Amino acid sequence: MKLTRREFLALSGKATAGAVIFAACGIPERELIVQSPVELPEDLVRGEDAWFATVNPDGRNSDGLIVRVMQGRAKKVAGNVDFPVNMGKHSVRDDVALQLLYHPDRLAGPLSRRTHGGQLAQTSWTQAESVLAAATNTSRMTVVTNPLRGHLGWVASRFAEVRGGRYITFDPVEQGVLHGSIKKIFDADVLPEFDIANAHTVLSFGADWLSSWVSPVRHSVQYGKFRSAETRGYMIHGESRMSMTAAAADMWLPIRPGREGDVALAIANVVIDEGLASAAEITAFTSALPAGILNAYRPQDVAARSGVSAEKIVKAGRRFGSSRPSVAFGGGSAGAHVHGTFALSAIYALNTLVGAVGSTGGVKLNPAPAVEGLSGSATGASFAAWEQELAQWRAGNIDTVIIRGVDLAHGMPNSVDVIDALQSVPNVIVFGTVMDDTMAEATLVLPEKSYLEDWGTDIPEPGPGYAVVGIQQPVVGPTISADEVSLIADARGFGDELLRLAGNDIGASSMQQLVEQTTNGLFNRGGSTASVSAPNSNLFRKGVLQRGGWWDTRATGPSRSFSFPNFIRGKTEAEFSGTSGLGQGIDLTLVPFVSNNLLDGRLSAAPWAQQVPDPMSSAAWATWAEINKEDAKSIEVSEGDILFIKSTSGEIEAIAYPHPGVPRGVIGVPIGYGKIEGGRWAEGRGENVLKIISDKKDEETGALAWAATSVRIQKTGRRLKLPKFEGTVEAFPIEPGVPVLVVAPGETAHEAEAANEAEYRKLFTNDETRREIGRDSIGDRISESESQE
Amino acid sequence: MVTQAGFGNHKWAMAVDVDKCTGCQACVLACQVENNIPLNTQDRFERNRSISWIRVERYWEGEFPDIKARFIPIMCQHCENAPCEPVCPVFATYHNAEGMNVQVYNRCVGTRYCANGCPYIVRFFNYWEPVWPESLRNHLNPDVTIRSRGIMEKCSFCVHRVRRGVRKAASESRPLEDGEIQTACQEACPTSALNFGDINDPNSRVSQMKKDDRYYTLMPQLGTSPNVFYLAKVDEDREIALTGAESEGGDGH
Known part of the structure; x- marks a missing residue:
């Protein structure tokens, strides 16, 4: 048979294809395994790592940390499993310590200038220390720090005292009302522990306790247990903004700003009226109150004032009173009003009505600190004091101000003109790691060690209900920079510098020595239930350093009967600043909130803190304004519009973010942005909402009423894309239960999925809905498939 | 020295209890720190090019004042029938013997077919060379390769931690304990919503969680058979909604 060239090529092709197909069928399975059967040497990391325990005193509460160190570099921060506060867990605020340690804009050395008008120039530590010594040799001196509970605060206080000066603390979002109310209701000097994990009902107001309030990591650990307990806990949260905590609640009460105390008392009325409290409990709650005063807080009356329906108030009251153990607490925006002490006192007093004080699942009072001389409690001085x-x-x-751990120029409202005050002081000496707005006004800037490089102690507040002392130790030494001849930061410890200046006046020469004195004191205290026991003080100290601190589960707080004074007196109504003369626009109540990542701005230098999406808006890197959709519509604002937010104290701009969880009449703006100085990632980024807060104060404590500012909102006419993680379409599920499947108690996921599917089918077979959403064809297909079934 | 890899008889899985997730983002950053994920600058956010091996999505449900915000962490689902695997022309992504969907960086040629195939949108392409200021390189994790421009990356179930844990147990001649290996996200998660473990171990926590009535997986209709599963959010208000549906003659449940 003769083959043509064309036939030959065709046959060859087919034969080849057949061979390939045949061979493919026969490839042994092992040859298809693409996983490498070996681990190559280059996959294995050489070098030894070490893990050091320390505590983070710069976050909200002190979280115990374990830091992985390899070849002298800190590589990872993780929660210390042993530490009673955070129990092995950590947060965004802990992770960023690495970036603040190795920040490329860390102050490399001291900077000074002769006068306020001059330029900051590099100087040596020798020169800087001589200036420091001369400037602090006076009684006309003030030492300013953030609220510090450990020895650093003690040293600052003692230094001011021995020089005859003053020591004052600053917290932009001060907790003075909280501490004042705790003192009034529980007669306690330190914040108590809220036993969330063992509660069946948690009732909270204003405090974003899962995100940024007081001790968020501990609260979150407890929340996890609260949700997985045999009886799943029920959470009620009242706040005028949908915060992360409000989102986690089973029932959110969107209370009008300043009405939190009213709602608390309305809940008290429900508990009393429905016989959910014993006679003794009712007596404990009402004994100090004038007769009949609670009549002004009936649910239906409070509903009209607070914007929360009477049905919800009654439901919350029934739950709180009947599903015990119950615990009530509050803070944050609930106390940041002219009547803040009234509101928080009303909230904390609720605990007596349900027998929560001193009981499991309730409020546990904390003991006095185990270290002599330390207060164990710290809060910013009141705005009135400032x-x-x-x-x-x-x-x-x-003549001299020494500042550490606070950015006064960023944190103070415009009303006090802190820049002018700073410029009136001849010597402004600021310690810190990265340039900030206050340093820009300083005459001497001194690079400070990061807490990962320094010694110290901390008393967690609140503690877990028993005595705890956190020990901070340097986990790394000074870091060599890339040129291998200098240090990233030639920094000194703030405490060490003050102790050096004080000579023998304070009784210690270094923070390390104070840590040793602390561990010696704890060793002498003894106690078989303490976390560390050792035959001698040296081994004891090593044990404490290894565990990251010391604690004694038997050293609990007082368990006493108590009574509180009448708290429904003085101002019981909110007051807000005015908006006259601020031009066109709509008036809203400003609800500033502490950023989950940046806190009050103290962590803003770290790019990780900037780039982690906000839990609610998913925004990052910019200041946004959460505004109700209807309010936004009334001034024709949509997402991306830049808004003027004007108060009588000033104005800022923010990118509008209308979302469905904002109550009408309020506008939420995150705190922490708007640094003029702050390193490459923070400076000039966003706007500082703290500047436009009015100077209204809580009547009783003088604390800044930072949630009592009315603002006028206008469009600027400009637009910017809001940097955020979510897309441009509002994130409502396109079908029920996808991707977040929700079940009723006792319902299985399978049952819920079946119910959701039925609901979804109904949606698409409903003619009206089908027309509304323009999905006729899909609906028809579903109908057809149903008819076939 | 080249050693034989010990794959063991493990099958790794992640259980996510949505009822505990508060959306705090601790897992997101812990993952980024652990895995040397480049900084997500503002520019990357605006171009939707940020890299996040685990993300927390927030969904709205209902209307004010009864509106709810729901959070759900989503990472690579390590599917048994992964749509990303067969489309990779160079076997850069494959399923290993321990249930992990693995990405081999030095095989990847950047076709992005895998990202197109993934229904969970958990694969990320390196459009740029990752850059850190020199001083920030001090904190990079030596256990994890830095990915170069032009290749894909995604959640690895912290495979380096798994390897270290398995090796450690083997060197001490003892079985691996449940909970001994923790992924970075799980380690951080303050509410313990994230749980990682060996699903082949019937006594492991993840095995127990898989038996929970609230068990579900994402997009089950696709048949991807993920090794990440979820426990549903519990909401008492749902009961009311369903009861209402029943009284109106609805399907209910």
């Missing part, structure tokens, strides 16, 4: 202090600066009565 107004007086700054008046002294302005009057020329202060």
Whole structure:
């Protein structure tokens, strides 16, 4: 048979294809395994790592940490499983410590200038220390720090004392009302432990306790247990903004700003009226209150004032009173009003009505600190105290101010003009790691060690109901920079510098020595239930350092009967600043909130803190404004519009983010942005909402009423894309239960999926809905498949 | 020295209890720190090019004042029938013997077919060379390769931690204990919503969680058979909604 060239090529092709197909069928399975059967040497990391325990005193509460160190570099921060506060867990605020340690804009060395108008220039530590010594040799001196509970605060306080000066603390979102209310209701000097894990009902107001309030990591650990307990806990949260905590609640009460105390008392009325409290409990709650005063807080009346329906208030009250153990607590925006002490006192007093004080699942009072001389409690000085202090600066009565751990120029409202006050002081000495707005006004800037490089102690507040001392130790030494001849930061410890200046006046020469004195004191205290026991103080100290601290589960707080005074007196109504003369626009109540990642701005230098999406908006890197959709519509605002937010104290701009969880009449703006100085990732980024807060104060404590500012909102006419993680379409599920499947108690996932599917089918077979959403064809297909079934 | 890899008889899985997730983002950053994920700058956010091996999605449900915000962490689902695997022309992504969907960086040629195939949108392409300021390179994790421009990356179930844990147990001649290996996200998660373990071990926590009535997986209709599964969110208000549906003659449940 003769083959043509064309036939030959065709046959060859077919034969080849057949061979390939045949061979493919026969490839042994092992030859298809693409996983490498070996681990190559280059896959294995050489070098030894070490893990050091320490505590983070710069976050909200002190979280115990374990830091992985390899070849002298800190590589990872993780929660210390042993530490009673955070129990092995950690947060975004802990992780960023690595970036603040190795920040490329860390102050490499001291900077100084002769006068306020001059330029900051590099100087040596020798020169800087001589300036420091001369400037602090006076009684006309004020030492300013963030609230510090450990020895660093003690050293700062003692240093000011021995020099005859003053020590004052600053917290932009001060907790003075919280501490004042705790003192009033529980007669306690330190914040108590809220036993969330063992509660059946948690009732909270204003405090974003899962995100940024007081001790969020501990609260979250407890929340996890609360949800997985045999009786799943029920959570009620009242707040005028849908925060992360409000989102986690089973029932959110969107209370109008300043009405939290009213709602608390309305809940008390429900508990009393429905006989959900014993006679003794009712007596404990009402004994100090004038007769009949609670009649002003009936649910139906409070509903009209608070914007929360009477049905919800009654439901919350029934749950709180009947599903015990119950615990009530509050803070944050609930206390940041002119009547803040009234509101928080009303909230905390609820605990007596359900027998929560001193009981499991309730409020546990914490003991006095186990270290002599330390208060164990710290809060920022009141705004009223700060107004007086700054008046002294302005009057020329202060020669030297030493500042550490706070950015006064960023954190103070415009009303006090802190820049002017700083410029009135001849010597402004600021310790820190990265340039900030206050340093920009300083005459001497001193690079400070990160907490990962320094010694210290911390008393967690609140503690877990028993005595705890956290020990901070340097986990790394000074880091060599890339040129291998200098240090990333030639930094010194703030405490060490003050102790050096004080000579023998304070009784210690270094923070390390104070840590040793602390561990010696704890060793002498003894106690078989303490976390560390050792035959001698040296081994004891090593044990404490290895565990990251010391604690004694038997050293619990007082368990006493108590009574509180009448708290429904003085101001019981909210007051807000005015908006007259601010031009066109709509008036809303400003609800500033502490950022989950940046806190009050103290972590804003870290790019990780900037880039982690906000839990609610998913926004990052910019200041946004959460505004109700209807309010936004009324001034024709949509997402991306830049808004003017004006108060009588100033104005800022923010990118509008209308979302369905914002109550009408409020606008939420995150705190922490708007640094003028702050390193490459923070400076000039976003706007500082703290600046436009009015100077209203809580009547009783003088604390800044930072949630009592009315603002006028206008469109700027400009637009910017809001940097956020979610897409441009509002994230409502396109079908029920996808991707977040929700079940009723006792319902299985399978049952819920079946019910959701039925609901979804109904949606598409409903003519009206089908027309509305323009999905006729899909609906028809579903109908057809159903008819075939 | 080249050693034989010990694959063991493990099958790794992740259980996510949605009822505990608060959306705090601790897992997101812990993962980024652990796995040397480049900084997600503002520019990357705006271009939708940020890389996040695990993300927390937030969904709205209902209307004000009864609106609810629901959070769900989503990472590579390590599917048994992964749509990303067969489409890779160079076997850069494959299923290993321990249930993990593995990405081999030095095989990847950047076709992005896998990302197109993944229904969970958990694969990320490196459009740029990752850059850190010199001083920030000090904290990079030596256990994890830095991915270069042009290749895909995704959640690895912290495979380096798994390997270290398995090796450690083997060197001590003892079985691996449940909970001994923790992924970085799980380690951070303050509410313990994230749980990682060996699903082949019937006594492991993830095995127990898989038996929970609230067990479900994402997009089950696709048949991907994920090794990440979820426990549903519990909401008492749902009971009311369903009861209402029943009284109106609805399907209910």
